[in-house]
Amino acid sequence: MNLKHELESRISAALTAAGAPAGSPALVAPAAKVEFGDYQANGVMAAAKKLKTKPRDLAEKVIANLDLSDLAETVEIAGPGFINITFKSDWLSQQLATAAEDERLAIAKAAPPQRVVIDYSSPNLAKEMHVGHLRSTIIGDALARTLEFLGHDVQRQNHVGDWGTQFGMLCAYLDELTEVRESKDAERVTVAKLPDLEEFYRKAKERFDTDEAFANKSRDFVVRLQSGDDAVLHTRFQFLAISLSHCQEVYDRLGATLTPDDVCGESFYNDDLPKVVADLDAKGLLKESEGAQCVFLDAFKNKDDDIQPFIVQKSDGGYLYATTDLAAIRHRIGTLGGDRLIYVVGSEQNFHFQQLFAVARAAEFAPKNVSLEYVPFGMMLGKGRKRFRTREGGTIKLMDLLDEAVKRAGELVAEKNPSLPETERDDIARAVGIGAVKYADLSQNRTSDYVFSWDKMLSLEGNTAPYMQYAYARVRSIFRKGRLSDDVTGRIALTEPAERVLAVRLLQLSETLDAVAADCLPNILCSYLFDLAGAFMSFYETCPVLKADEPTRTSRLMLSDLTARTIRRGLALLGIETVERM
RNA sequence: ACGCCCGUAGCUCAGCUGGAUAGAGCAGCGGUCUUCUAAACCGCAGGUCGCAGGUUCGAGUCCUGCCGGGCGUGCCA
Numbered sequence: 240m241n242l243k244h245e246l247e248s249r250i251s252a253a254l255t256a257a258g259a260p261a262g263s264p265a266l267v268a269p270a271a272k273v274e275f276g277d278y279q280a281n282g283v284m285a286a287a288k289k290l291k292t293k294p295r296d297l298a299e300k301v302i303a304n305l306d307l308s309d310l311a312e313t314v315e316i317a318g319p320g321f322i323n324i325t326f327k328s329d330w331l332s333q334q335l336a337t338a339a340e341d342e343r344l345a346i347a348k349a350a351p352p353q354r355v356v357i358d359y360s361s362p363n364l365a366k367e368m369h370v371g372h373l374r375s376t377i378i379g380d381a382l383a384r385t386l387e388f389l390g391h392d393v394q395r396q397n398h399v400g401d402w403g404t405q406f407g408m409l410c411a412y413l414d415e416l417t418e419v420r421e422s423k424d425a426e427r428v429t430v431a432k433l434p435d436l437e438e439f440y441r442k443a444k445e446r447f448d449t450d451e452a453f454a455n456k457s458r459d460f461v462v463r464l465q466s467g468d469d470a471v472l473h474t475r476f477q478f479l480a481i482s483l484s485h486c487q488e489v490y491d492r493l494g495a496t497l498t499p500d501d502v503c504g505e506s507f508y509n510d511d512l513p514k515v516v517a518d519l520d521a522k523g524l525l526k527e528s529e530g531a532q533c534v535f536l537d538a539f540k541n542k543d544d545d546i547q548p549f550i551v552q553k554s555d556g557g558y559l560y561a562t563t564d565l566a567a568i569r570h571r572i573g574t575l576g577g578d579r580l581i582y583v584v585g586s587e588q589n590f591h592f593q594q595l596f597a598v599a600r601a602a603e604f605a606p607k608n609v610s611l612e613y614v615p616f617g618m619m620l621g622k623g624r625k626r627f628r629t630r631e632g633g634t635i636k637l638m639d640l641l642d643e644a645v646k647r648a649g650e651l652v653a654e655k656n657p658s659l660p661e662t663e664r665d666d667i668a669r670a671v672g673i674g675a676v677k678y679a680d681l682s683q684n685r686t687s688d689y690v691f692s693w694d695k696m697l698s699l700e701g702n703t704a705p706y707m708q709y710a711y712a713r714v715r716s717i718f719r720k721g722r723l724s725d726d727v728t729g730r731i732a733l734t735e736p737a738e739r740v741l742a743v744r745l746l747q748l749s750e751t752l753d754a755v756a757a758d759c760l761p762n763i764l765c766s767y768l769f770d771l772a773g774a775f776m777s778f779y780e781t782c783p784v785l786k787a788d789e790p791t792r793t794s795r796l797m798l799s800d801l802t803a804r805t806i807r808r809g810l811a812l813l814g815i816e817t818v819e820r821m
Numbered sequence: 822a823c824g825c826c827c828g829u830a831g832c833u834c835a836g837c838u839g840g841a842u843a844g845a846g847c848a849g850c851g852g853u854c855u856u857c858u859a860a861a862c863c864g865c866a867g868g869u870c871g872c873a874g875g876u877u878c879g880a881g882u883c884c885u886g887c888c889g890g891g892c893g894u895g896c897c898a
Contacts, residue, residue: 264838271841281840284878294878318841319878363898404897505898531896541823541894553896560898587892589825617826618892655860671860683834687827688891695833699860701846702834709860717857754837766835769845780853780862799857821860 240334240345241749242278243267246324250280250305257300259286269747275317276325277743283320294320328733331742335731338745339801344808346749348390355386356394356577358567358584360490360497363400364482364504365409366440368489368637370691374616377680377814379583380495381761382614385812389756394575397497398567399486401479401504403560405440407461410474411453412443414460436481437636461557465509492641494673494814508566512558515565516551522602530554534598549594561595568599572609579610581759586615586686614759617688624690635691641673647697648672648705652821659820670816671705672697678704681813682765702769704815707806710772711817713779714803717796719819721785725800729793737778741798744774745805752812761813768809775802 250265266282283301287294298316307314310330315323338345359379362372379395387393446453463471483502490497516532519525524534533548540546551562571577582592592613599605649668652659659667679696682703683689699705718725733739744767751767754760784795807817 266838266840268837268840275841279841284840288878321841400898529895533895539824543823545823547824548895550896555896557896559896563898585892586826588898590893591898593825615826620891624891651860656858684836687834690833692833695847698847703846703860705860706846709858713858713861720857758837760837762835763837766845773845776861777863779857783857785857820858 240337240746241347241753242743242746243269243750244753245310246278246280246307249307250282250301250322253301253305254282254286256304257297258290259297259301260289263289269743270323275321276313276315276323278324278326280322280324283322287320298322326743328739328742331733331739331746332731334746335742335798335801339731339797343388344748344801344805346389346752350390352390352392353578354392354394354576355579355581356396356571356575357383357386357581358396358398359383359581360486360495361396361398361400361584362486363405364479364486365400365405367437367482368486369437369634370637370640371619371634372637373640373676374619374680374685374689375583375585376490376493376495376497377677378614378616378685378761379581380497381677381681381764381813382581382583382755382759383496384814385752385755385761385764388808388812389752391756394571394577395497395501396567396571397502397504399483399502399504401475402464402506402509402563404457404461406475406478407459407464408443408447408457409440409478410464410471411457411460412439412446413474415446415453415456436478436485458555462555465557489637489641492638492673493677494816496814503567503570505560505563508563508570511566511569512562515562515569516558518604519551519565519598519602524598524602525551534601536594536597536601538597539594547590547594549598561591561598564591564595565599565602565604568595568611569604572605577609579612580605581612581614583614583616583759586617589613589615612759614685616685620688620690624688641676643693644676644697645669645672648675648699651699656821663820667818667821670818671699671708671821674704674708674810674815675699677813677815678707678765681761682769684762685760702765704810705821707768707772707810708815708817708821710775711803711806711810712819712821714775714799714806715819717784717799721796723796727793727796727800729790729797731797732790732794734791735778735782737774737781738795738798741771741774741778741802744771745798745801748805748809764809764813768806768813771802771805771809775799775806778802 246267247265250267251263254263254265255261263286264282265280267278267280270276270279283298284294287297290297295316298320302314302316305314307324310326311324312327313325317323357379360372360376362368383393383395447457460471464475487499519534526533526535528548531550531554532552533550535546535548549561550559552558571580596611605611645668648671649664652664652667652671676696680689733742747767751764754763782795784792784799787795810817
């Protein structure tokens with residue numbers, strides 16, 4: 240049951256029946272204060288404004304046309320024209336019973352399902368994954384899981400950087416080292432013998448930035464790559480193999496759902512790039528400027544009437560990520576059948592995506608019924624709110640970060656619960672440590688910058704994954720203590736205030752997931768889970784479960800079980816594990 | 822210079838298409854373990870929502886201007 244949706248549709252209908260324009264939204268939201276009941280509808284005031292009538296008069300008419308007697312205890316007009324609704328406890332109990340019987344907690348599957356193509360993680364394979372890749376991977380994975388649970392057909396796309404200048408640079412640098420070694424009659428340098436890809440990249444980049452001759456050699460290697468030089472391609476392939484296996488290790492450690500099957504890198508589109516440019520030309524969108532092939536759209540005109548070009552082919556004939564991204568759009572729509580394309584990419588790429596989408600529309604690569612969504616996130620910042628930059632060193636490798644998180648969590652578990660067997664403690668440490676890292680990121684609105692902090696990330700107090708995991712473990716503890724199986728059956732009766740608060744929270748999962756899916760904002764789910772955990776904690780403090788008399792005992796056991804399942808499900812959608820004890 | 826984003830409690834942040842007296846978490850202060858895990862719970866304190874105008878029954882939310890910060894802006898991705 241989706242409480243909000245149910246009220247929204249009924250009240251909107253009543254609004255129309257009362258004379259408001261068709262489609263007037265009821266603007267239903269959870270009540271701002273407990274005194275107002277459970278939910279409130281704010282749409283009457285806006286509709287009254289259009290009708291030029293008094294809001295309270297309209298509210299009277301709406302209520303006259305509204306029959307909520309099956310679910311509402313009271314429906315009241317308050318203030319300037321709010322409609323406040325309080326649910327019947329019996330009705331809430333029924334809804335909970337329905338949810339309890341269902342593996343999916345009575346969350347309906349989307350009808351019809353959409354084919355959602357979601358681009359996330361997408362690291363540059365020329366170097367190791369570092370904390371800068373964390374946000375895209377974590378946020379994208381949570382969105383993929385959530386959309387999938389809602390019944391959509393999700394296609395993950397790991398658009399890895401496996402082509403272009405950076406690989407020319409790496410191959411050129413390796414070639415240079417090889418030449419030097421060979422002249423000294425030393426052992427041949429191969430990719431497989433590189434101890435540290437990150438370090439290798441750093442040195443190559445340094446050469447590239449400081450030595451013009453080397454930069455030119457790198458560009459020459461890019462040309463050789465593009466013209467299909469076997470030797471260079473082979474070297475590149477070796478780099479890729481190492482880098483991809485490293486990425487997969489990180490995904491496995493992180494508990495991301497990405498697999499090698501989801502990898503569809505830049506090079507995949509190589510053959511299509513000339514066609515993209517030719518098709519843009521055929522549409523009359525292509526224009527040469529300073530030797531480069533560009534698309535100029537009026538939408539990107541500045542005040543001086545200059546248009547910011549979207550460059551799709553360089554003056555030397557090479558292609559750019561703009562070209563690749565256009566090819567990817569066509570592939571994702573044409574071949575993968577996407578109805579909705581989502582890009583989880585840092586907000587600094589805002590302008591690029593504005594241009595990309597505009598050009599894709601103009602060239603009719605993306606029909607109107609396909610939604611193109613840029614899901615930006617704020618930067619990863621270090622101490623002093625300064626930006627992380629790979630080239631400047633000091634970057635924390637993702638794997639090291641995860642290991643550190645698990646280690647710290649392990650120490651904490653050992654301290655808080657020394658009696659746990661070591662193997663179980665390791666499992667808990669992993670779930671808590673990785674969960675803490677993910678939750679710290681997901682719980683914040685993705686659009687704001689993210690200040691990386693060991694302390695905050697690993698502090699296991701307050702609004703954190705461990706708080707939720709602890710709430711879950713507490714519920715499970717009740718069942719363990721009572722030597723009960725999970726499938727308790729009976730009636731749920733909501734008598735105590737804490738029970739009622741918990742009940743309404745439990746029933747809000749559906750509308751929460753809809754909101755997450757609509758706006759690609761996982762923090763809404765975090766916020767919900769935190770409220771739910773809080774509601775359970777209050778219930779737990781004031782309502783004894785095992786010691787209660789029947790039928791209250793059974794009722795509370797059912798509430799507890801439903802809470803545990805809701806938390807477990809919610810955390811799973813965020814990619815966070817639960818543990819039975821901690 | 823232009824474009825986009827941001828500015829909310831001491832700190833880190835929520836605030837859903839404009840809604841009722843702006844909310845959490847840390848940190849601070851004060852209470853709660855012979856009773857289902859105190860990684861918890863309950864309470865107190867803490868605000869000119871950057872500044873100034875405007876739109877209206879109503880603005881943290883929308884519009885304009887300013888101040889402050891970040892990112893981006895033709896051949897890297």
